Amino acid sequence: MARLVLSPRELREYIREHTGREVTACMHCGTCSAVCPVVNFMDMHPAALVRAVQRSAIDLGNLKVIWACISCMTCVDKCPRDVAPGLVIETLRQLALRNGIEPRTYSQMPIDETTPSILLVLYSRKGTG
Amino acid sequence: MCHCGVNIAGTVDVKKVVEEVKKLPDVVYAADYVYLCSQPGQELIINAVKEHKLDGVVVAACTPSLHYETFAKAVEKAGLNRYVYEMVSIREFDSWVHADRALATEKAIKIIATAVAKLRGDKPYERARLDVIRKALVVGGGIAGITAALSLAKMGIPVILVEKYATIGGKMAMLHETFPTLDCAQCILTPLMAEVARHPLVKIYTLAEVDSVEGHVGKFKVKIKIRPRGVRVEDCRLCGFCERVCPISVSSEFDRGLSKRKAIYIPFAQAVPSAYVVDFEHCNRCGLCVKVCPTKAVNLEEKERVIEEEVGAIIVATGYELYPLEKIPEYSYGPENDVIDSLQFERILSVQGPTRGEVKRPSDGKPVKRVVFIQCVGSRDVNHLPYCSKICCMYTAKHALLFLENVPDGEAYVFYIDVRAAGKGFEEFVKRAQEHGAVYIKGRVSRIYKDKLTGDVVVEGFDLLENREIVIRADLAVLAPGIVSALDKRLAEMLKVPVDQFMFAAEIHPKLRPVEVASAGIFIAGCVQGPKDIPDSIAQASAAAAKAAELLIQGYVEKEPIVAEVDRDKCNGCRACVTVCPYGAIEIVEGKARVNEIVCEGCGACTATCPVGAIQLRNYREEQALEMVRAVMRVR
Ligand SMILES: Cc1cc2nc3c(=O)[nH]c(=O)nc-3n(C[C@H](O)[C@H](O)[C@H](O)COP(=O)(O)OP(=O)(O)OC[C@H]3O[C@@H](n4cnc5c(N)ncnc54)[C@H](O)[C@@H]3O)c2cc1C
Ligand code: SF4
Ligand code: SF4
Ligand code: SF4
Numbered sequence: 001m002a003r004l005v006l007s008p009r010e011l012r013e014y015i016r017e018h019t020g021r022e023v024t025a026c027m028h029c030g031t032c033s034a035v036c037p038v039v040n041f042m043d044m045h046p047a048a049l050v051r052a053v054q055r056s057a058i059d060l061g062n063l064k065v066i067w068a069c070i071s072c073m074t075c076v077d078k079c080p081r082d083v084a085p086g087l088v089i090e091t092l093r094q095l096a097l098r099n100g101i102e103p104r105t106y107s108q109m110p111i112d113e114t115t116p117s118i119l120l121v122l123y124s125r126k127g128t129g
Numbered sequence: 130m131c132h133c134g135v136n137i138a139g140t141v142d143v144k145k146v147v148e149e150v151k152k153l154p155d156v157v158y159a160a161d162y163v164y165l166c167s168q169p170g171q172e173l174i175i176n177a178v179k180e181h182k183l184d185g186v187v188v189a190a191c192t193p194s195l196h197y198e199t200f201a202k203a204v205e206k207a208g209l210n211r212y213v214y215e216m217v218s219i220r221e222f223d224s225w226v227h228a229d230r231a232l233a234t235e236k237a238i239k240i241i242a243t244a245v246a247k248l249r250g251d252k253p254y255e256r257a258r259l260d261v262i263r264k265a266l267v268v269g270g271g272i273a274g275i276t277a278a279l280s281l282a283k284m285g286i287p288v289i290l291v292e293k294y295a296t297i298g299g300k301m302a303m304l305h306e307t308f309p310t311l312d313c314a315q316c317i318l319t320p321l322m323a324e325v326a327r328h329p330l331v332k333i334y335t336l337a338e339v340d341s342v343e344g345h346v347g348k349f350k351v352k353i354k355i356r357p358r359g360v361r362v363e364d365c366r367l368c369g370f371c372e373r374v375c376p377i378s379v380s381s382e383f384d385r386g387l388s389k390r391k392a393i394y395i396p397f398a399q400a401v402p403s404a405y406v407v408d409f410e411h412c413n414r415c416g417l418c419v420k421v422c423p424t425k426a427v428n429l430e431e432k433e434r435v436i437e438e439e440v441g442a443i444i445v446a447t448g449y450e451l452y453p454l455e456k457i458p459e460y461s462y463g464p465e466n467d468v469i470d471s472l473q474f475e476r477i478l479s480v481q482g483p484t485r486g487e488v489k490r491p492s493d494g495k496p497v498k499r500v501v502f503i504q505c506v507g508s509r510d511v512n513h514l515p516y517c518s519k520i521c522c523m524y525t526a527k528h529a530l531l532f533l534e535n536v537p538d539g540e541a542y543v544f545y546i547d548v549r550a551a552g553k554g555f556e557e558f559v560k561r562a563q564e565h566g567a568v569y570i571k572g573r574v575s576r577i578y579k580d581k582l583t584g585d586v587v588v589e590g591f592d593l594l595e596n597r598e599i600v601i602r603a604d605l606a607v608l609a610p611g612i613v614s615a616l617d618k619r620l621a622e623m624l625k626v627p628v629d630q631f632m633f634a635a636e637i638h639p640k641l642r643p644v645e646v647a648s649a650g651i652f653i654a655g656c657v658q659g660p661k662d663i664p665d666s667i668a669q670a671s672a673a674a675a676k677a678a679e680l681l682i683q684g685y686v687e688k689e690p691i692v693a694e695v696d697r698d699k700c701n702g703c704r705a706c707v708t709v710c711p712y713g714a715i716e717i718v719e720g721k722a723r724v725n726e727i728v729c730e731g732c733g734a735c736t737a738t739c740p741v742g743a744i745q746l747r748n749y750r751e752e753q754a755l756e757m758v759r760a761v762m763r764v765r
Contacts, residue, residue, distance in 0.1 A: 027509070029546040034575035034591035039598060047593060080510035 008056040014095075015053070019087040026050045032075035032085040038116065042068045046075050046085035053088060060101060066093040067104035070118050130241070131165035131190035133220055138163075140224035142234040146189075149238045149764075153245050157181050166196050171203040178207035185213045185251065187244045189237065192218040210253030212690070212748060215244040239764045246760035250753040254690035259727060261347035262441040263681050266291065268339055268624060269615075271299020272318065272663055273655025273670040274446035275325050280674035281444075282330040286681050289438050290325065290333045291353055296400035297333060298322055299448050303383065305478035305486075307663060308527040309558035315481070319399040326401045335402060340435060342443070342623050345727045346650030347686050351438050357431035359393070359407025364426035367395065371405060371418035371427060379411050381483075385473045387464060387491055388483035393418045393427070397481060442650045442677040445616075445626050445634060446670065449656035452507035452514060452611035459576045460506065460608060464491035466579040467586045468606045471524060478531050488535055490604055493584065497604040499540045500532055501588045503574050508611035509546060514631065519660040521609035522549045526559045528607060529567035541567045542601055544574050544590055552662070570599065577606050612660035625651050625713070634658045644673040647711055649686070649730075652677050691747050692729035693736060695722045699743035706735035706744050715744075 006014065012023055032046035039045050043064040044052065052058045060066075069089045076084040097103065130147060132138035143161045150159045158181045162170045165188065177183060186209065188200045193216045201211040219237045227233040263286060267278045270292030278288045290297065301307075302322075304314035325331050340352040360371075377392035384390075392412040395405050407418075407429065419427045451470055454462035462468050467490050469477075480486035488497045502525045507513040522545070529541040548569065550556045563569060574590040585602040592599040614632040621628045625648040627635045634653040637645045644652050654670035655661070661669070680686065693706075693715075702720040714728035715735060722735075722744060735744045742751060 027546060028593065029505075029509075030572040030591045030593040031575075033593070034573040034589070034598075039591065045591065045596065047591075048596065078512070080512060082511050 006056055008054060011053060011056045015088055015091050018091045018094075019084060021082060021084045021087060023050055023053050023083060023088060025081045026054065026083045027081055029080060031078050031080055032083075035074045035078045036069075037072060037074065037118070038068055038070055041115070046089070050083060050085050050088060053092075058092070060092065060096050060099065063092070063096070064104065065089065066096060069093075072118075130159070130161040130219075130237075131170070131188070132161060132163045133191055133224075134163065137190070137220050137224045137237075140227060140230060140233045141219060141237045142230060145234055146237045146241065150241050150245075153242055153760075155249060156245060157183060165190055166199050171199070171206075174200065174203045175207040178204070178209055183209070185209075185248045186215070187241060187248055188214070188216045189219045189241050189244070190216065191220045210255075212254045213248065213251045215248050215251070217241060217244045235764070239761050242760040242764050243757040246756040247748075247753050250750060250756060251748045254747060256690055257688040257726065258685050259347050259688065260685050261681055261683070262439050263287070263684065264289070264438075264440045265442045265444060265677050265681060266339075266349070266351055266438065266440040267444045267446060269299070269446035269448055269655070269657070270294075270297030270333070270335070271446060271448040271655060271666070272301045272321075273448065273657075273666040274299070274444070275321055276667050276670035277444045277446060277652075277654050277674045277677075278331050279321065279325045279328065280671055281678060281681075282325070282328045284674075284678050284682065285330070286678060287330045288332070289351075289353075289440065290331055291337045291339060292333065292335045293338045294396070295335055295358070295406040296322075296396045296402070297325070297335065298401070300472065301663060302397065303385075303472055303479075304475045305480075305482075306527070306531060308523045309552070309554040311527070311531075315397075315399065319401075322399065322401040326403075333402065334436075336406070339620075339623060342625065344439075345725070346648075346680070347441050349440050349443060349650065351440060351443075352435055353438060354433065354435050356433055357407070357409065358404065359409065359412075359427060359429055359431050360405045361426045361428065362402045362404040364424040365404035366424060366426075367398075367403065367405070368423060369395075369405075370421040370423065374417040374421050376415060376417070377411050377413060379408065384476045384483045385470070387469075387473055387476055441681050442652065443624065444652045444654055444670075444673050444677055445624050445657055446654045446673075447615045447620070447657045449612045449660065450615050452613050454506070454608060454610055456513065457507060460503070460574070460606075461577050461579060462608060466577075467492050467604065468577055468579075468608065471521065471528065471607060471609050474528055474607045478528075478535065486535070488532060488539075488605075492579075495584070495604065496536070497532075498536065498538065499601070499603040500542070500605045500607060501574075501586070501601050501603045502528055502541065502543045502607045502609065503577075503588075504543065504545045504609045506608040506610045508609075514611040514613070516611075516631070516660075517549065518609075518612040519549070520612065520662050522547075523552070523555055523558070523662065525607075525609050526550070526562040526567070530558075530562040530565050533562075533565045533567060542588075542603070543567055543569045544572060544588075545569055546571075546573070570594075572599070612656060614657060616657060626653065626657075627711070644669055644676050647730075648713075649728075650680065688727055689731060690726075691731045691749070692726050693724045693731070693733070693744050693746050695724060696743045696745070697721045699741050700739075701741060701743070703740065705738045705740060709734045709738045 030047045073086045076086040147159045197216050204214040217240050223236050265288050267274045267290045278290045281288045301318050307314050336356040340354040343350040371393045372391045375391035375393045378389045380386045381388045381390040383396040392408045476482040508518040550559045572591045572593045577588050586606045588601045616632045627647050629635045634657045636643050637647050652673040654673040655666040700721045707715045714725045733746050
């Protein structure tokens with residue numbers, strides 16, 4: 001699957017339907033990216049992802065952040081505008097799986113001594129939609 | 130009925146309306162005129178009342194907010210009571226909003242018919258006039274309270290100023306220099322403190338708090354509880370002998386815990402009143418101070434007392450506090466960790482402060498070279514305070530600038546979400562700080578901790594413009610906590626100040642009446658209404674003083690008699706009305722509701738709530754409303 005074909009409005013509504021949250025409420029403060037324990041393993045940090053989602057400018061097939069996110073929901077807890085990036089990511093992840101996009105399993109990821117073990121756990125259990 | 134030139138007559142067939150209205154029951158006389166508000170127009174009304182011995186008048190014209198009073202005066206001149214006169218709008222509600230002449234004409238007839246129907250049930254009432262005690266109470270002796278008190282006193286109005294701390298001055302006394310002009314806070318504040326203390330019409334009570342408030346606009350009975358000072362103000366010469374011998378040392382609230390003071394102390398040199406004070410909570414009554422005082426000013430036996438004052442108006446200026454940082458544990462707030470709040474940094478910058486103006490680490494006194502400022506701590510966050518605290522962007526820029534001036538080889542970093550610098554000279558001020566070398570980082574801080582090995586304060590965050598994590602090892606972290614109201618629920622209720630969900634005083638109209646609240650005779654000034662800087666606090670305090678003076682100088686208030694009335698036979702004492710009344714005008718007496726006519730503002734909330742229809746608004750009774758509806762149905 002190539003680029004997401006939803007318009008910004010459609011994607012926003014889809015996310016609202018699935019999370020009850022409003023992605024356009026993001027004020028680009030960066031709290032989510034600051035608190036994310038695995039932000040260094042993402043191709044796009046949570047705040048940047050939310051910004052991209054606002055414009056529906058995402059390439060779901062090639063997006064790594066949805067597989068790197070460990071669903072710790074710290075960003076959901078800390079987001080000062082209740083945008084809940086973690087839930088947005090969860091929604092995108094399920095959207096990807098439902099569109100037949102292969103999950104990135106942990107055999108595909110670089111592993112070295114800096115990789116937190118929680119990331120391994122999450123990589124291995126993210127195959128379900 | 131008025132033509133209002135062509136404003137009404139252009140759309141409404143005035144002659145036809147008059148003919149139709151004449152046919153309505155009880156209508157004795159109907160006429161039209163081109164401009165009823167003009168002198169001849171008013172004469173027309175007066176003459177008609179006299180000639181036809183009318184017992185009620187309906188004026189159909191522009192709008193009551195424009196000319197209700199004009200015609201009320203005419204009606205009174207004709208010898209009628211103003212409450213048996215009704216004015217209806219056939220301009221705003223009819224000719225201006227409709228194009229179809231026939232329909233607009235019909236609507237005018239209907240509108241007038243309802244007024245005629247209502248008028249039938251109207252009764253004459255007299256306005257109550259109550260005397261106003263020419264004296265004001267100001268609660269809170271910060272810059273807002275001081276300004277309001279001085280302003281009133283200069284208008285010749287006696288003022289009681291109640292301050293809970295040992296000195297007046299509020300938070301401004303703690304500040305070093307003030308944005309955007311960098312005047313020294315003490316230099317501009319202390320002359321005002323002295324002036325208000327000197328003014329013969331101002332009575333200041335420090336260590337004092339309002340204990341109870343009874344009564345209403347014009348006559349509030351206030352009980353003020355005054356804690357003992359332990360030192361006679363008139364006799365204290367500030368020699369400080371007592372302080373030197375006192376064996377008890379506790380942390381200073383004025384320096385926000387960054388220094389120690391004795392159990393007998395003076396908050397700062399220019400405190401008002403200019404006298405030492407005993408901290409009875411910590412004093413062990415050893416009596417050394419009593420012995421050394423050369424003027425015998427110390428009295429450890431002084432008791433708390435309660436005094437009573439009567440005032441006509443109250444200005445509430447209780448100011449603000451900082452958001453409690455314990456609620457944000459990930460920032461490790463505490464001087465021992467070298468993570469301090471913005472007021473503590475003001476104290477550190479102050480030449481009278483704990484470090485005499487040298488920027489040193491609170492934990493070990495090491496000179497600070499690198500400091501990180503964090504904005505929006507608790508503010509703009511639905512998990513804490515959803516609002517913007519308004520002043521912290523500016524004082525953070527000030528802090529960064531003053532630090533860099535103080536420590537020329539220092540580094541200052543500022544984490545921000547947005548820089549809000551809307552104010553005269555504000556943007557230029559932020560630019561000045563940045564030109565001085567302050568580095569602004571767009572992003573948030575996830576955590577701060579003290580590195581036990583190196584002693585560094587480690588600030589971890591995310592830099593949104595560099596798109597990566599950022600870790601700064603600094604000597605000091607300064608947090609800019611949200612501004613919260615110093616009011617609590619009990620205090621707000623006692624002072625009769627309506628509050629919003631954050632305990633900030635709720636003005637009656639945020640645009641048109643910014644210093645008044647729904648309770649008559651109560652005014653607000655300064656940060657009690659919302660976060661604001663010193664110039665805004667002063668402007669608001671001056672406005673509050675002017676509004677209070679309007680009331681106090683007039684010397685009386687006239688009370689509209691259109692208030693709620695209780696039918697004691699119907700009332701079952703359910704208290705529904707008591708709970709909905711926004712003015713606290715209703716109480717239950719002998720099992721039935723009773724309305725305080727002076728306090729009631731005639732809003733009608735109670736009438737809509739009463740399950741048995743026992744409480745009714747004068748001249749807006751349920752039967753009248755029904756008659757009005759019937760009248761509309763009857764036309765045509
Ligand atoms: C770190 C920092 C730096 C700042 N720097 C600047 C600056 O550079 N320039 C600027 O313009 N503004 C600055 N401000 C804002 C400034 O402090 C406020 O605008 C100003 O102090 C508001 O005055 P106030 O009288 O409303 O409140 P306060 O100063 O809080 O005064 C309220 C007074 O009421 C008293 N009080 C409270 N409750 C009661 C009660 N129940 N009974 C009796 N008394 C009571 C308090 O003890 C206090 O004395 C700064 C604020 C902070 C936090
Ligand atoms: S924390 Fe919330 S408001 Fe801030 S950037 Fe992330 S999603 Fe946006
Ligand atoms: S939920 Fe995902 S994006 Fe959010 S903080 Fe946790 S790992 Fe990061
Ligand atoms: S004034 Fe600035 S620092 Fe303070 S809450 Fe508003 S945006 Fe944040």
